[in-house]
Amino acid sequence: MIERMHAEAFLYREARLLDDGDLGAWSALLTDDAVYWVPNNRADVEPQTHLSIVYNDRRQLEGRLWRITESGINHSQDPASRTVRFVSNVEVEPAAAAGETIVRCTLLIHAYRGGMQRRDGVVEAHAARCEYRLREASGNLKIAFKKVALLEMDGCLPPMTFLL
Amino acid sequence: MAVDELSAAAVDALVDPNRGRLHMRIYTDPDVFRAEIRRIFNTTWLFVAHESQVAHAGDYLTSYMGLVPVVVTRDEDGGLHVLVNRCMHRGATICQRESGNASFFRCEYHAWTYDNRGRLIGISRPKGYAQQELDEFAAGLSTAARIASYRGLIFASFASDGPSLDAHLGAAKPYIDEWADQSPTADVRIEGGVWKHRYKGNWKLQVEGSNEGYHPEFLHRIGGLLRARTGVSGLRPWADSTANGYDLGGGHSVMEFPRSESTHAPEYIALLHERLGSERAERALAASWRLQLFPNLALAPTNVRVIRPLAVDLTEVWQYNVTLPDVPQSTALDRIRSEQLFYGPSGYGSPDDLEIFERIQEGCLAATNEQLDPYVWLNRGLRSEVHRADGVRVAHTTSEVEQRAIYYAWSALMKSGAPE
Numbered sequence: 105m106i107e108r109m110h111a112e113a114f115l116y117r118e119a120r121l122l123d124d125g126d127l128g129a130w131s132a133l134l135t136d137d138a139v140y141w142v143p144n145n146r147a148d149v150e151p152q153t154h155l156s157i158v159y160n161d162r163r164q165l166e167g168r169l170w171r172i173t174e175s176g177i178n179h180s181q182d183p184a185s186r187t188v189r190f191v192s193n194v195e196v197e198p199a200a201a202a203g204e205t206i207v208r209c210t211l212l213i214h215a216y217r218g219g220m221q222r223r224d225g226v227v228e229a230h231a232a233r234c235e236y237r238l239r240e241a242s243g244n245l246k247i248a249f250k251k252v253a254l255l256e257m258d259g260c261l262p263p264m265t266f267l268l
Numbered sequence: 269m270a271v272d273e274l275s276a277a278a279v280d281a282l283v284d285p286n287r288g289r290l291h292m293r294i295y296t297d298p299d300v301f302r303a304e305i306r307r308i309f310n311t312t313w314l315f316v317a318h319e320s321q322v323a324h325a326g327d328y329l330t331s332y333m334g335l336v337p338v339v340v341t342r343d344e345d346g347g348l349h350v351l352v353n354r355c356m357h358r359g360a361t362i363c364q365r366e367s368g369n370a371s372f373f374r375c376e377y378h379a380w381t382y383d384n385r386g387r388l389i390g391i392s393r394p395k396g397y398a399q400q401e402l403d404e405f406a407a408g409l410s411t412a413a414r415i416a417s418y419r420g421l422i423f424a425s426f427a428s429d430g431p432s433l434d435a436h437l438g439a440a441k442p443y444i445d446e447w448a449d450q451s452p453t454a455d456v457r458i459e460g461g462v463w464k465h466r467y468k469g470n471w472k473l474q475v476e477g478s479n480e481g482y483h484p485e486f487l488h489r490i491g492g493l494l495r496a497r498t499g500v501s502g503l504r505p506w507a508d509s510t511a512n513g514y515d516l517g518g519g520h521s522v523m524e525f526p527r528s529e530s531t532h533a534p535e536y537i538a539l540l541h542e543r544l545g546s547e548r549a550e551r552a553l554a555a556s557w558r559l560q561l562f563p564n565l566a567l568a569p570t571n572v573r574v575i576r577p578l579a580v581d582l583t584e585v586w587q588y589n590v591t592l593p594d595v596p597q598s599t600a601l602d603r604i605r606s607e608q609l610f611y612g613p614s615g616y617g618s619p620d621d622l623e624i625f626e627r628i629q630e631g632c633l634a635a636t637n638e639q640l641d642p643y644v645w646l647n648r649g650l651r652s653e654v655h656r657a658d659g660v661r662v663a664h665t666t667s668e669v670e671q672r673a674i675y676y677a678w679s680a681l682m683k684s685g686a687p688e
Contacts, residue, residue: 142614144463144608144612145461145462149461151604152597152600152604153460153591153600154460154461154589154604155460155461155462155463155604155607155608156461156608157608157612157613157614158608158614163498163499164498166497166498167497167498170494170497171494171616175490177489177490177493178490179487179619179620179623179624180619180620180622180623182623221630222626222630258464259464260465260466261464261465261613262466262613263613263614263618263622263623264614264619265614265619
């Protein structure tokens with residue numbers, strides 16, 4: 105199990121990479137068997153039988169990243185959202201598997217699409233409770249599981265095609 | 269509040285379905301919106317719930333009919349009711365939740381209580397009322413004038429007269445049958461999640477968009493690119509297919525998808541054949557379409573979409589997941605995955621549709637300048653569409669036959685409610 109300060113430093117770096125749009129570097133933080141999950145409606149449902157906003161394995165995530173960074177076809181992100189995210193309330197606990205740590209935190213993302221002709225753009229704020237399973241492998245810490253449970257997951261959500 | 273004064277001639281000037289020509293004011297003018305609420309939503313059949321959402325005695329679901337909040341309830345004898353969600357005393361809503369189970373509803377302002385059939389069964393401190401004063405409330409809650417179901421879909425209307433639900437659905441019924449026949453043991457169910465979207469645009473943009481066959485190849489071309497890249501399924505080219513669109517009458521329409529090889533699990537195919545016989549089973553298995561039922565419902569094999577107007581430029585869409593009882597796990601999983609791949613706030617399709625609706629709403633602000641061309645067009649394939657003997661209009665799925673269907677019904681309803 106890793107120390108809380110170690111986990112915090114990792115989460116801050118992840119947040120910076122996402123806010124910088126450095127999705128290649130972010131992708132390198134994932135294990136090959138990583139799962140990225142944004143549940144829909146409720147946080148405690150089975151993703152096999154209930155819709156998820158995102159439930160992606162590594163291969164599906166690569167497609168998502170490619171769309172954002174390279175495809176040039178992402179209409180709901182034209183112009184793209186800038187984001188600023190705040191990570192807080194970090195806690196660590198042992199995971200079932202050796203070399204893994206469960207990390208919980210709260211997350212506040214502010215997103216803004218600047219430079220639009222439609223000038224009614226607002227700063228969207230999304231609060232979430234996150235759960236990670238971080239794995240240590242050959243000296244590196246990686247994300248094996250990331251769950252982002254949005255506060256308003258059972259409400260009307262705007263398009264969110266950037267990464268949470 | 270301005271009076272709804274839109275004349276029949278004014279309706280004709282706004283919408284000419286025979287040319288596929290629409291004035292942009294139908295998306296932007298609050299007076300048109302007010303007339304639509306009165307002449308369409310306050311009179312015609314509206315989808316309010318699916319039977320599986322109010323399956324047991326006491327179950328309720330809140331919904332809207334036009335702008336009116338309603339509660340759909342199932343009483344202890346199995347009867348369905350559509351109650352207006354407002355206390356007859358001073359107007360507060362009596363039910364606050366999306367859904368639940370309750371034998372009565374209480375207005376918390378003065379503790380007046382109604383049962384789930386809408387009868388007033390309790391008034392606090394009744395001695396303060398003379399009988400004549402209480403008589404004002406004898407009818408209980410306001411209700412929909414008519415309520416009827418077809419294959420589990422519950423519709424209601426505020427008009428006591430008018431076409432039956434059967435007549436209203438008309439040529440759309442065989443598609444609803446295919447939709448309801450998908451399950452090997454029983455009727456389909458609404459469960460497993462709902463997408464909720466709100467967009468800054470007119471409600472008709474979603475009605476048009478629910479089965480618009482011209483746009484996927486372009487707006488959603490990312491689908492094919494992602495499929496090629498990741499192996500995850502996506503859209504196939506449409507223009508070269510033989511898939512058709514159908515104007516079914518009554519404002520309803522269906523868009524066929526290009527046929528692809530069946531991806532159904534053999535076990536599911538066998539179960540369905542066993543239940544329905546070969547002919548019905550094959551029809552249900554081959555169902556690959558989007559059905560739009562005017563004005564507020566769209567069906568697809570994996571979802572039910574409910575459209576709710578809030579203002580001329582604000583609309584809410586709730587898209588419920590559809591599950592099939594007793595299908596193999598792989599079939600259930602395939603359905604969930606395909607639904608969430610395209611739809612939802614982070615799907616590869618829905619966000620772009622919502623973006624386009626908001627761009628259209630913005631573009632149609634050009635309607636505020638009378639010197640400018642005020643029209644948008646749904647005339648693609650108009651001259652080559654086939655008029656079948658049963659009244660159904662048919663054209664290629666990439667024509668705009670599905671969207672024109674909306675405006676024949678829209679025009680007729682708007683004119684029938686117009687002042688003399």
